[in-house]
Amino acid sequence: MSDVLPKAKAAKAISLFMSTVSTNQKDLGLEAMAKALIDHQAILLAANEKDIVAGRKAGMSEALIDRLSLSTDRIKSMAEGLQVVIDLPDPVGDVIEGWTPKNGLNILKKRVPIGVIAIIYEARPNVTVDAAGLTLKSSNAVILRGSSSAIESNRAVVKVLNEALLSVGFPANMIQLIEDTSRETVKELVTCKSFVDLVIPRGGAGLIQTVVDTATVPTIETGIGNCHVYIDKDADPSIVEPIVINAKVQRPSVCNAAESLLIHADVAQQYLPKLISALKSNQVVIVGCKTTQQYDQTITLATDEDYATEFLDYKIAIKVVKDVDEAIAHIARFGTRHTEAILSDNIKAIEAFESQVDAAAIMVNASTRFTDGFEFGFGAEIGISTQKIHARGPMGLRELTTYKYIVRGKGQIRK
Numbered sequence: 069m070s071d072v073l074p075k076a077k078a079a080k081a082i083s084l085f086m087s088t089v090s091t092n093q094k095d096l097g098l099e100a101m102a103k104a105l106i107d108h109q110a111i112l113l114a115a116n117e118k119d120i121v122a123g124r125k126a127g128m129s130e131a132l133i134d135r136l137s138l139s140t141d142r143i144k145s146m147a148e149g150l151q152v153v154i155d156l157p158d159p160v161g162d163v164i165e166g167w168t169p170k171n172g173l174n175i176l177k178k179r180v181p182i183g184v185i186a187i188i189y190e191a192r193p194n195v196t197v198d199a200a201g202l203t204l205k206s207s208n209a210v211i212l213r214g215s216s217s218a219i220e221s222n223r224a225v226v227k228v229l230n231e232a233l234l235s236v237g238f239p240a241n242m243i244q245l246i247e248d249t250s251r252e253t254v255k256e257l258v259t260c261k262s263f264v265d266l267v268i269p270r271g272g273a274g275l276i277q278t279v280v281d282t283a284t285v286p287t288i289e290t291g292i293g294n295c296h297v298y299i300d301k302d303a304d305p306s307i308v309e310p311i312v313i314n315a316k317v318q319r320p321s322v323c324n325a326a327e328s329l330l331i332h333a334d335v336a337q338q339y340l341p342k343l344i345s346a347l348k349s350n351q352v353v354i355v356g357c358k359t360t361q362q363y364d365q366t367i368t369l370a371t372d373e374d375y376a377t378e379f380l381d382y383k384i385a386i387k388v389v390k391d392v393d394e395a396i397a398h399i400a401r402f403g404t405r406h407t408e409a410i411l412s413d414n415i416k417a418i419e420a421f422e423s424q425v426d427a428a429a430i431m432v433n434a435s436t437r438f439t440d441g442f443e444f445g446f447g448a449e450i451g452i453s454t455q456k457i458h459a460r461g462p463m464g465l466r467e468l469t470t471y472k473y474i475v476r477g478k479g480q481i482r483k
Contacts, residue, residue, distance in 0.1 A: 072256040075211060075244040076263035079184045082242060083209035083265075086181060091158040094205055097233050097242075101201065102150040104232035105225075109143045115224035116193065123191075123217050131321040131381040136191045136218055146197040149448040153201045156446070159466045160207045171482075176474040181207040183265035185468065186257050187450065188213045188279060190271035193221040198448035200229050200243050206468040209244070211264065213257055215271075216249035223247065258283035268463075270451045273378065288459055290451030293323030293406040294378045295436045298395040298421070299339060300412030301332040307433060308339055308411055309346055314435045315409065317350045321380050323452060324407050324439040328375060328385045330395045333359070336388045347384060356386035375402045392417045396424050405454040407431060407439040428454055428461040 105112070116138040123133055162179040169175070185208050189195045196212055203210040214222040226245040233242045246253050258267050258279055267287045269279040276289055297315050299308055315326035331339060340363045347354055354360075355370040367386075374385045375398070389395045392410075399408055409431035410421040422430050429439040429452075439462065441449025446464030453459045459467035 070248045070253050072253050076260045079209040079211050079244045080263040083183045086207045095154045096236050098150050098154045100232040100236045101229050102147040104228045105143055105147040108228045112224050115220040118220040119218050135321045146194050150201045153205050159469050174476040177471050178474050179469045180472050182470050184209045186211040186264045186267045188269045190215040191217045193218050196222050196225045202450050206465045211244045213246040255282050258285055261285055288453050289455050290453050291323045292404045294404040295326050295407045296328045296399050297326045297409045298330040300417050301334040302414035303411040311435050316384050318437055320382050324436050326436050327379050330387050330389050333388050333390050351382050353383040359388040360386045392420055399425055407436045409436050
């Protein structure tokens with residue numbers, strides 16, 4: 069028997085406890101968690117090293133090793149992320165709106181926690197901290213199910229965080245970690261309707277599709293980021309190369325990294341030679357259309373599969389397009405509704421791109437890498453939603469709440 073059902077039951081009990089916890093208590097818990105990460109970083113790094121050794125032995129790519137890796141700087145950033153969450157307003161209890169209809173009832177629409185949130189993710193121990201912090205501040209209970217590639221790191225992080233929370237008056241094992249990383253536990257978790265209120269998968273297309281196809285619990289899709297940068301004929305030349313390189317290279321293993329580069333035919337001659345050189349100097353493998361190949365014979369001809377792929381690695385697909393309309397059509401065919409960028413000073417092209425491209429975030433003259441909860445001012449994020457209901461884009465505290473109606477009367481009965 070797996071540990072899913074008992075931990076789901078425990079999380080349900082914790083969700084009831086969380087409905088009684090004040091903002092001050094939650095912030096005290098977050099402060100303890102942040103301090104514990106710094107105080108116990110040697111333990112976390114040692115556990116993470118076991119995962120890295122196992123990952124390299126299993127042939128994991130260096131880009132995925134990067135996603136998996138912790139360092140003193142990354143642990144410090146994780147702790148700082150919790151400090152940011154402390155400073156954010158607590159959304160729970162906010163009155164969204166209120167009114168009194170003709171019947172004299174006082175109706176309030178009030179923000180409340182979702183309840184038990186299960187988060188399924190791959191190879192990123194920082195998600196463990198982000199998820200624990202955001203669900204705590206939003207008064208939810210959390211069940212974490214990471215991948216086998218990060219199990220040692222996740223065990224260590226959850227142990228440190230749970231001990232920190234226990235030290236400031238929270239129940240033992242506040243954060244529930246599913247340690248059985250077999251595929252069967254994913255199915256168990258996403259069909260556990262009696263105890264789980266929401267499932268959020270974070271990872272590659274395969275994981276997300278598996279969850280969506282299997283879940284009977286409500287699900288928010290996140291993460292698949294086949295993001296494009298489109299260089300218009302009226303782009304500012306001074307920003308083109310810095311943005312393209314940043315979007316692709318700054319951290320290629322994350323969902324808001326650029327995977328495809330589209331460029332207006334009128335400026336292909338102006339930009340492509342320099343961009344190809346700059347990308348290659350950053351160890352980026354390039355595939356491209358026939359026009360792109362004219363500028364570098366070593367570039368492999370891109371296929372539809374290339375244009376549809378989230379590489380999460382030092383690889384990019386380039387296509388020369390005749391105008392902004394063709395760029396929009398290409399994104400409509402291959403994009404994943406995550407983040408799309410246009411580099412242009414032409415207001416008509418910008419407005420067309422903003423209105424016609426279907427994505428959670430549109431970047432105008434900025435890197436795709438800014439689609440991020442921290443960069444948006446939300447603190448840490450639980451994921452980037454590519455759906456159109458309830459939550460879209462970076463999911464912060466408010467996206468981890470729902471609402472209920474509080475109706476106060478003075479003896480009214482319906483006639």
